[in-house]
Amino acid sequence: MKLLVTDIDETLSRGESPSPEVVEACARLRGTGWRLMVATGRILATSLSHIKGIGSDLPAIVYDGGRVMDPRTGKALIETPMDPLLAAEIVEEAWNCPVELQIFGDETAFCRSSDALTRNFFKASGVPVDDSMSRPSSPQTVYRVIFFGAPAEITALRGRLAERFAGRAEIVRAGDRFLDVLPPGVSKGAALGAWIDTLEKGPSIVAAAGDHHNDLELLALAHIAAAPEDADDEVLKMAGVIMPSADRHGFSALADWLLEWERDPCEITAPVVLL
Template sequence: MVFKLLVTDIDETLSRGECVSPEVSAACRRLHENGWSLMVATGRILATAISHIRGIEAFLPAIVYDGGRVMDPASGKPICETLMDTQLALEIVTAGWDHPVELQIIGDERAFCRRSDSMTRDFFLASGIPVDHSLTRPSVPHDVFRVIFHGSPVHIRTLQEHLKTLFHGRAGIVQAGEGFLDILPPGVSKGSALNSWLDTCPESPDIIVAAGDHHNDLELLAAAHIAVAPQDAAEDVLRVAKVIMPPADRHGFAVMAEWLLKWEVTRDEITGSVVL
């Protein structure tokens, strides 16, 4: 039996917002019926990704925390994970503390921030996720998976260059969406997490299709036989994508799914780029 694996980012790739559209859910059901296995690879924590996972019935282990954890969606337990060195996390928080951006420190299915980080606080509280918003000075909990800064794209780019100067070789520093900057332990990415999980599988997929839209998806797309991106993806992502689908607000993932079903794509079939 052919092992066909489709791995997808969530935000601005699979969907926009906190639920999967009926069009995308229906297309994913048809993929399952035709032998495709679905897997999510997201920067979200499991608790904020679970509705999307259920919406497309992606019951394989989920790559979450931008690759910092691979977790079982059914039990909520980690399969593998990489913590950030606590001292490094503290240095990163300190370096970004005074910049005009919001701060998120991500622990075990919970977040830490300052009272002034209102968008961060409100998002996690609305999602029912524990969030400690009492930070008044740079500090971190014992277990940290990553640090996130969120703000205007101009401020984020400035902070990215500053942190790259300070932490080159010590941390992964990558834009993870419009206005989001993720700081990860060295070597952590969605792509490395996928490869680590594949190493544990009894058989390798005959074909891997991966879909993503931003810089934190580049290593994931590189690990696939066929890379897919929405047409409003970051330029660096569009340059490596073999297949360009419509954006998430036009149910592009459903269009791509129907294309996969129609053409029964093989890993060697695409030689140029395809625009759907």
């Protein structure tokens, strides 16, 4: 199996579905035997349009690696829940910060009544939202806590949480305005490795694409690591292939480059720039 694993937001697409250019490029890849898989911070419900758009027939890495789920059945194949007592501590630490709060259970979002952007997005997506949280707490089933806000506030909060919860949780930027808190050891890369371990025969090659800190472990696991031109600097340092940004349909350029590279495979000794 030739496997291409991709982040969704700002890598595969910018918006709620891949562009026609990306859809067509993915079809060309599948036509030569490549199989595609998403690895995203989204939950399954808000990933489905992208999964279908690229023609993926594989499980999806969702919740930033907290779960690997079957898009056809909605069932979790691999998952690592968070201790709800730990989640409640994390929520309490950030309760008075000027950021929005999102807690994710099983395809359900929890927030406060004041977290309007969170509530409106998930309700528009058809995802159940409980916005009745009036004090720091956590549902019994929880996979991830997210904070959303101005970049400066997210940077400051990351420092506070990393100091208090070092060794007890993964604190990772998932974008300039997003901070993810996950159970220890959880990442997209760890989830991909765990899924590959379930296969009778692993992929002959793994290519991966991502744009932010929550993609670093995924890219480290790949034979070919790709990133859009506007990715975080740390991600760009890891990338063997640099593609145009998502609003320029950069993933289609990556797909076509993979098809060309496959005809005459060679070691990537310096970044390949597709701009």
